[in-house]
Amino acid sequence: MTLEARALLALAGVYDPELDEAITRLGFVESCVISDAGDVHVRLRLPTPQCAPNFAYLMAADARAALRRLPDARSVTVTLQDHYTAAEINAAVARDAGFDGAFPGETEGDLAALRALFQRKALLARQGRVCAALLAGCSPERLVTLRVADLPDIHEARRCVALRRELGLPHGPDAPAFVAGDGSPIPAEQLRRWLRRAQLVGTSLESNGGLCRSLLAARTRMEAAA
Amino acid sequence: MYEKDGERYFVVDSHLHFWDASPENWVPGQERYAKGWIECFHAYQTLAPPETHWPLEKFQKYTEEDFQHDVFDEGYVDVGIFQSTYLKEWYVNGFNAIDQNASLLERFPGQLKVNGRFDPRDGEAGLRQLEEDHARYGIQGVKLYTAEWRQGSRGWSLADPAAGAYLEKCQELGINNIHVHKGPTIWPLDKDSFDVRDVDYAATTYPELNFIVEHVGLPRIEDFCFMATQEPNVYAGLSVVIGGFMHARPRFFNKVMGELLFWVGEDKMLFGSDYGIWLPKWQIERFVDWEFPDDPEYSDYPRLTTEGKKKILGLNAARLYGIDVPAEALPVADGARLVEEAA
Numbered sequence: 001m002t003l004e005a006r007a008l009l010a011l012a013g014v015y016d017p018e019l020d021e022a023i024t025r026l027g028f029v030e031s032c033v034i035s036d037a038g039d040v041h042v043r044l045r046l047p048t049p050q051c052a053p054n055f056a057y058l059m060a061a062d063a064r065a066a067l068r069r070l071p072d073a074r075s076v077t078v079t080l081q082d083h084y085t086a087a088e089i090n091a092a093v094a095r096d097a098g099f100d101g102a103f104p105g106e107t108e109g110d111l112a113a114l115r116a117l118f119q120r121k122a123l124l125a126r127q128g129r130v131c132a133a134l135l136a137g138c139s140p141e142r143l144v145t146l147r148v149a150d151l152p153d154i155h156e157a158r159r160c161v162a163l164r165r166e167l168g169l170p171h172g173p174d175a176p177a178f179v180a181g182d183g184s185p186i187p188a189e190q191l192r193r194w195l196r197r198a199q200l201v202g203t204s205l206e207s208n209g210g211l212c213r214s215l216l217a218a219r220t221r222m223e224a225a226a
Numbered sequence: 227m228y229e230k231d232g233e234r235y236f237v238v239d240s241h242l243h244f245w246d247a248s249p250e251n252w253v254p255g256q257e258r259y260a261k262g263w264i265e266c267f268h269a270y271q272t273l274a275p276p277e278t279h280w281p282l283e284k285f286q287k288y289t290e291e292d293f294q295h296d297v298f299d300e301g302y303v304d305v306g307i308f309q310s311t312y313l314k315e316w317y318v319n320g321f322n323a324i325d326q327n328a329s330l331l332e333r334f335p336g337q338l339k340v341n342g343r344f345d346p347r348d349g350e351a352g353l354r355q356l357e358e359d360h361a362r363y364g365i366q367g368v369k370l371y372t373a374e375w376r377q378g379s380r381g382w383s384l385a386d387p388a389a390g391a392y393l394e395k396c397q398e399l400g401i402n403n404i405h406v407h408k409g410p411t412i413w414p415l416d417k418d419s420f421d422v423r424d425v426d427y428a429a430t431t432y433p434e435l436n437f438i439v440e441h442v443g444l445p446r447i448e449d450f451c452f453m454a455t456q457e458p459n460v461y462a463g464l465s466v467v468i469g470g471f472m473h474a475r476p477r478f479f480n481k482v483m484g485e486l487l488f489w490v491g492e493d494k495m496l497f498g499s500d501y502g503i504w505l506p507k508w509q510i511e512r513f514v515d516w517e518f519p520d521d522p523e524y525s526d527y528p529r530l531t532t533e534g535k536k537k538i539l540g541l542n543a544a545r546l547y548g549i550d551v552p553a554e555a556l557p558v559a560d561g562a563r564l565v566e567e568a569a
Binding site: 018048049050051052053054084099100103106107108109110111113114117121196197199200201203204206207208210211214215218219221222 | 258259262263265266268269270272273380410411413414415416417418419420444445446447448451452470471474475478481482484485488489
């Protein structure tokens, strides 16, 4: 596989933390250029110049970290385009200065708590979709006894396990297939209510993704016309 | 009044603007923010049916004639409520400050209400201003934008002690309707700026006030819904839900409406066009025609009846703002009850 192909594959593993969708699928990767010497240049572009700086920073920093894991990339440059804090974010990402390095005095902590908060939302939404699909052929009582090993081998379920690992929740093959925020199994009598919440969070994330796609398309159209 | 199939809908548009975002109003040195803000709004307009789009120049500044045509002549709106938005860091005279919106009050007597605003960072002077705005315009509500920048500060929270003094002042003056709009920045920047927990705190602390969360807390509909189930004085402002989703993303419109009907309920949802972003006409026509598609994906959601649509389009807001509703637009049950009471 060429370095370019592997770079794009690496970027496909970088998620918008707020939407829990890959930045490549969302269309946020404007360009990925590899020089003959193996220097990787990636430009990211978000739906609006005012997108929240914290999530914008995470995407740029995560993209850079993913590309730097490619052994034959000689150098990696990730820049955010046309964002009102692009200068601050690009400078901090380039020198691994962290979010507080980008906005000194304007932060209280790093972005770990924000990331975890949205990983929890993503986990709930994805578990809800997997669970709803399984409920079509399985009673709630039976469903809550399923283990991770019983989950279907689909992206949605694999992503749930990955999120649980990142959040430090039980995720081994014998762990419950569906867990509450603290890692405990869902009691059968609470399953419907839990599912309702999961469905709401899922609708929220999906519709935000829809809005982002619409706005990015509008931005691209307007700039092409200008 | 909008009429369709023999039904009459009294329309209160709870979210209107009369803004000036033309380059003449941009603060020198802040042009990129003033320009970025209005261009972002303009992108949102593209989510509407194409025949309703405006060129950027008109979108930056539209006229009183445009307003009359779009809102009253063609837009079916019986009473409109201005949500004043200042942004004076970027716009010299404000984006649509209260006096700018109020300049239309005389032209349309009885058809418009103007809401004020406050910003707790304005301190004592802001409290006096709120009193003056109340005395001058009889405001019944305020529109709060917690992500507003001010002299290096990138926003504020309704849980700030300073905000409490303002909410108490609102309560004292009878400014009962607190419209809250969240935005993409707030201090500290590492926190989620769209978090609505501060609204939850304020709604619990001030139970006599109504908190209308604009754009249903988008992009945090889930946080908003969980809060609204617990707080009887929290309402959903539907602008962006109808304007941003119904045409561009109808499936998400169905799902978001379904969630709102389930968690918040038709008694606590308020129509708002967000004009000049989106015109009221198409939103009202299509909302009245809307129903869930016959698809299992939506089978779990509560249905919305004609009576429910009447509440959302006007009767709920009329209740919050004490607006008289003509008898012919009252729900059948209410009309019958009034007759009984009279007898």
